[in-house]
Amino acid sequence: MPRPELLDFVLPDLGLESSAVVSGGWLIGPGQTVVEGDHLLEVHSNSVSVQLPAPASGRLLRTLVREGDWLNPGQRLAVIELERWDEG
Amino acid sequence: MIQPRHPIRTLADFGREPGVHAFLLGEIDFHRCVALQQRLVDEAYSRADGRIALLLCEHPPIITIGRGGSRSDVQLRDVQLAGRTIDVVRVGRGGGTLLHLPGQLAVYPIVPLADLGWSVGEFLGRFQNGLQDALQELGVAGRRREGQFGVWGETGQLASIGVGVKHWITYHGAQINILPPLHLFQYVVTDPVAGSRIGSVADELRHGVRMAQVRSRVVRSVSEALGSTGYHLFTGHPLLSQIGRKPFAKARAS
Numbered sequence: 001m002p003r004p005e006l007l008d009f010v011l012p013d014l015g016l017e018s019s020a021v022v023s024g025g026w027l028i029g030p031g032q033t034v035v036e037g038d039h040l041l042e043v044h045s046n047s048v049s050v051q052l053p054a055p056a057s058g059r060l061l062r063t064l065v066r067e068g069d070w071l072n073p074g075q076r077l078a079v080i081e082l083e084r085w086d087e088g
Numbered sequence: 089m090i091q092p093r094h095p096i097r098t099l100a101d102f103g104r105e106p107g108v109h110a111f112l113l114g115e116i117d118f119h120r121c122v123a124l125q126q127r128l129v130d131e132a133y134s135r136a137d138g139r140i141a142l143l144l145c146e147h148p149p150i151i152t153i154g155r156g157g158s159r160s161d162v163q164l165r166d167v168q169l170a171g172r173t174i175d176v177v178r179v180g181r182g183g184g185t186l187l188h189l190p191g192q193l194a195v196y197p198i199v200p201l202a203d204l205g206w207s208v209g210e211f212l213g214r215f216q217n218g219l220q221d222a223l224q225e226l227g228v229a230g231r232r233r234e235g236q237f238g239v240w241g242e243t244g245q246l247a248s249i250g251v252g253v254k255h256w257i258t259y260h261g262a263q264i265n266i267l268p269p270l271h272l273f274q275y276v277v278t279d280p281v282a283g284s285r286i287g288s289v290a291d292e293l294r295h296g297v298r299m300a301q302v303r304s305r306v307v308r309s310v311s312e313a314l315g316s317t318g319y320h321l322f323t324g325h326p327l328l329s330q331i332g333r334k335p336f337a338k339a340r341a342s
Binding site for chain 2: 013014015016017018019024037039042044045046047048049050051053
């Protein structure tokens with residue numbers, strides 16, 4: 001049986017050089033199905049709150065940050081098990 | 089870097105038509121305005137044409153708590169200001185706690201960052217520049233603070249910025265104090281920096297200023313800062329006819 005393909009969900013560079021970015025709450029939980037574009041996690045800086053969209057469809061396998069964690073661009077936030085389409 | 093859904097373009101690439109549509113909404117219930125913004129965010133996501141919507145309005149009294157604020161920022165037990173009870177609601181924007189009053193100009197840009205290839209930081213910088221330029225045109229020397237978004241003057245904080253981003257599209261925005269009753273701000277902690285106070289454009293200029301005068305400057309300066317050489321100006325918004333007067337039975341985060 002082929003191994004599932006995994007994708008890291010990472011924090012993109014928001015261009016907020018001098019502002020700390022903090023993790024807010026997860027908008028869905030581990031094990032739940034995600035569709036590309038669904039909002040997964042809210043992150044905050046001092047004047048902005050950003051809902052981060054899922055980069056691909058699949059299942060949220062595990063989250064790697066908790067509410068209140070300080071974050072850096074490129075940091076792994078979660079792991080998504082990608083949706084597989086069986087080839088007939 | 090946010091990956092745009094299309095090759096990176098500037099507003100000029102979207103054709104000869106100006107990319108900013110500005111809507112003057114007058115005085116509008118805060119929740120109704122947020123419902124309108126959410127509809128505009130959904131529309132912008134579907135259209136993917138880079139068009140920017142800019143809403144300008146005033147709100148009846150209400151206190152909003154952003155992701156950086158807390159209920160303890162509100163000093164009064166029952167939130168009674170000037171003899172009447174006002175709502176306190178949590179909202180899905182950055183920044184702290186704000187008291188919204190008539191006499192403040194609310195400026196809400198709906199900007200599709202992914203279509204334009206802008207980062208969140210680039211948008212905030214452009215927006216802040218636009219607000220500062222508008223105030224400068226009026227004769228107000230606004231200043232920035234390191235690490236914060238907003239505009240400060242000799243009399244105190246003149247503009248607060250608190251933005252939300254969904255689908256890489258901005259909503260919420262800024263509140264500019266034109267001529268609000270400043271004595272009411274003593275009951276709300278709007279800036280955690282010790283010693284900061286709330287100022288107004290009228291106090292900076294030491295003479296009267298008309299809201300219409302400020303609005304026109306803000307539309308022009310913010311449109312330029314957002315990369316547009318012109319704008320379309322409208323009164324009201326057609327979607328408001330589809331949004332009820334009381335869009336939420338009880339205020340909730342949005």
